[in-house]
Amino acid sequence: MLEIKGVKKIYGRDTAAVTALNDISFEVKQGDFVAIMGPSGSGKSTLLNIIGGLDVLTGGEVIFNGERIDNLDEDGLVKFRRGRISYVFQQYHLLQSLTALENVLLPLTFRGALGQEKKALELLKRVGLGKRAAHKPSQLSGGEQQRVAIARALVNDPLLTLADEPTGNMDQKTGKEILDLFRELNREGHSFIMVTHNREAADRAGEIIFLEDGRIVDRIKNRGEIND
Secondary structure: OEEEEEEEEEEOOHHHOEEEEEEEEEEEOOOOEEEEEOOOOOOHHHHHHHHOOOOOOOEEEEEEOOEEOOOOOHHHHHHHHOOOEEEEEOOOOOOOOOOHHHHHHHHHHHOOOOOOHHHHHHHHHHOOOHHHOOOOHHHOOHHHHHHHHHHHHHOOOOOEEEEEOOOOOOOHHHHHHHHHHHHHHHHOOOOEEEEOOOHHHHOOOOEEEEEEOOEEEEEEEOOOOOOO
16 A cells, blocks of 8 residues: 655755655555654654655655655645545644534535535544534543544545554543554554554554664564554
8 A cells, every 4th residue: 555665854955964764665555553663853753744745755755556646746745645644643633613523524625525414423423422523622621632633534534544643642541542442443444654652552553663863773563462
C-alpha cells in the first residue's frame, strides 16, 4: 500500500541546513499497524507529515498504491488525500461551535456528500459516543473529544490513518481506551501509522520503527496478542 524510498528532508540551506530525515525506507501493507518512536527532534512528525503530503521532501519517493505522491501539486495532493488518508492529532481540532455529530460530518460536507448523518451517527456509536452526538466539545471529556476526532477521521473510509501522539495529553486510563479502540479497528482491517514517545503505546502496534537523528536505527515486529 505505502512505500517510503530513501526519503530525505533538509530544512534551511548551506551552513544553516538541518537534516530532519536521512534515507528513510520502509513499507506499510494494508491492515498494518506501525508505530514510529524516537526522541524529540528525531524526525517522527516530519515523516508523518511527508507521508500525508503536508510537508515537501528534499529527496526520495513516497508511493501510495502504486502512485508516486511526493511530486504532486497542491490540487493533486488534496484529491489524493480525500478518501485515502486521514489524521488523528494530539490536539483534537474540533470546531467548538459544532456538535459531535456535526464535527464528524465535516469531511463529508467538504466533499459535497450531504445526507450522511446516519453514517456519522453509526461511527459515533462505534466509538462509544452514540448518546453524546448532540453534545459540543466543551461538554465532552478529553477522551470523548479524541473519540469524536477518530470517528471524523474514519468517516471518509480512508485506506490509512496517520496518528500523531493521539494519547499524548491524556491520563493513562483514557489513553489506554483510545489505544484499545485503535487495536480493535486495526483487527477489522483499518491501517494505522502512529507517532508516539510512549513505548507502552507503541507496543500495541504490529511493528515499531525507531528513529534517531533522522535515521531508522531499529525495527521490531510484535507477535501475537502480547499487548492485550
